[in-house]
Amino acid sequence: MAVEGVPVEPVGLGAGGDARARDLDRHVFHSWSAQATPVDFVLAGGSGSWVWNEAGERWLDFSSQLVNTNIGHQHPRVVAAIQEQAATLTTVAPSAAHRVRGEAAEAILDLAGPGFDGVFFTNGGADANENAIRMARLHTGRDKVVSHYRSYHGNTGAAVVATGDWRRVPNEYARGHVHVFGPHLYRSEFWASTPEQECERALHHLRRVVESEGADSIAAVLLETIPGTAGVLVPPPGYLRGVAEICRRHGILLILDEVMAGFGRAGSWFAHHDEDVVPDLVTFAKGVNSGYVPAGGVIVSAPVRATFAGRVFPGGLTYSGHPLAMAAIVATLAAMREEDVVGNARAVGEQVLGPGLADLAARHDVIGEVRGRGVFWALELVADRATREPLPAAVVGALKADLLRRGLLPFVAENRLHVVPPCVITPDEARTGLTIVDAALGAL
Incomplete structure (x- = not known):
């Protein structure tokens, strides 16, 4: 899917620009990094599924940066919408009504489907999950949140503790979090040999944890519809429906984290649409505007919204529904529909x-x-298919x-x-990427 109006070939500016960028980068404190390790990779521009540095070297983006540039790099319609909004009103307090914020909420609700009645806008996915947890606790009057060990929900207080991977451990300051193992047949925790067994046993495990923790103490089950950073763990058929049934039986809210899987990434607007499940809250970010301007949010069901009809919701952000981000959302979703x-x-x-x-x-x-x-x-x-021993980190590097x-x-x-190119990648570009992966794997 070619992006009209944007040059595919970069303009080479010379390696000096890359050297200057690397020099300036030494002042940046990087995420998830040991700061003494230099960052050598420099990016200067992009178009569609391609990126390049200032020397003109090009790469096919099979990462979508951090799995967020769903509409590709520098889509002209989205760039123009941001520019137009910047010329009109660059910022507005969240307490004021603003047309483009309402348009963004309307566009998202239209895609979410029936049962939802509002969108709470945030700055990204972590604070979307943070506020969804807050809504669930206030709506139910309960405290605990159940989530998967194989998961990532963000790097803020409750979100990182809801996360299951190693990043949770040095950040465990939030209360009331319980973890369970979700289904992953290739590395099953349940001695399963079929998807049906894995599903049944994972649901039994969840059910017993809920009962043992005290179902009436649990506010929410928070799950990535398809766990992304943990390994693109597509759940077996029936698992999410089973989770929803457990939640309904005990008055527990189901929060589905669609931050990575949503807005086209899994081949549908929301990954849970393919599972025939209607959650109580849906969190999103990344793909809603391809990260062109930071944005995220919580899609709120009618019953949860009704809880706060006459009761103040004690949450908010200065940049909630920021006009530039909202303009990017409106333009992104319109372009995604039309194309x-x-x-x-x-x-x-x-x-x-x-x-x-x-x-x-x-x-x-x-x-x-x-x-x-x-x-x-x-x-x-x-390293070995029979034992399934993971390939050593040095070899993966x-x-x-x-x-x-x-x-x-x-x-x-x-x-x-992970093979996660932009949603606009063409079949030929995808084949080019697979050819490169084939060659690199052969070289191992």
Whole structure:
């Protein structure tokens, strides 16, 4: 899907610009990093599914940066909307009504489907989950939140404690969080050998934890519809419906985190639409405007909104519904609809990425499993297929460096290579990326 009005070929500005950028970067305190390790990779521009540095070197973006540029880089319609809004009103207090904020909420609710009655806007995904937890606790009068060990929900107080991976441990300051194992047949915690067994046993595990914790003490179950950073763990059929039934039985709210999976990434507007589940709260960010301006939010069901009809919700952000972010949302969703970006993501997944990655797995023993949908895939890399021993970190690091040398910008996490290009990627671009991955895996 070509992006009209934006040059695909970068204008080479010379390696000096990259050197200057690296020099200035030493003043930046980077996320999730040891600060003595220099950042050598420099980006200066992008278009569609491609990015480049100031020297004119180009990479096919198979990372979507942090799995957020769903509409691709520098979509002219979104850029123009931001520019137009900046010329009109650059900021407005959240207590004031503003047309573009209302338009953004209306566009999101139209995609969310029936049962939802409002959107609480945030600055990103972490504070979306933070405020969803707050709403659930106030709505139910309960305290505990149940979430998965294999998960990531953000880096703020409650969100990072709801997270299941290693980043939770040095940040455990929030109260009332309980973790369970979700389904992951390839590395099952339940001795399962089929998806049906994995689903049944994972639901039994959740049910027993809920009962043992005291169901009437649990405000919410918070799950990523498809856990992303943890490995694109597509749940087995029936799992999310089973979770919803457990929640309904005990008056527990179901919060589905669609920060990474939503807005086309999984080949549908929201990943839970494919699971026939209606949650009480949906959190989003990233793909809603491809990260062009920071934005996130909570899609609120009618019963939860009614709780705060005459009761003050004790939460808010200075930049909630920031005009530039809202203009980017309105333009992004309109362009995605008109250009059938979600349909493109689903088709590329079904016709190119899915079959292509399966072919790679058949030819490279280092791939233990392929899983995903849409433009949301992961390759589980192993040193031994029989034992499923994860590929060592040093080898995965070497693979990442080789992919960069070959012109592909990868997303690597632990022993996995995630294949997460923009939703606008063309079939030919997807095949180009698979060819590069094939060559790099062969070199291992």
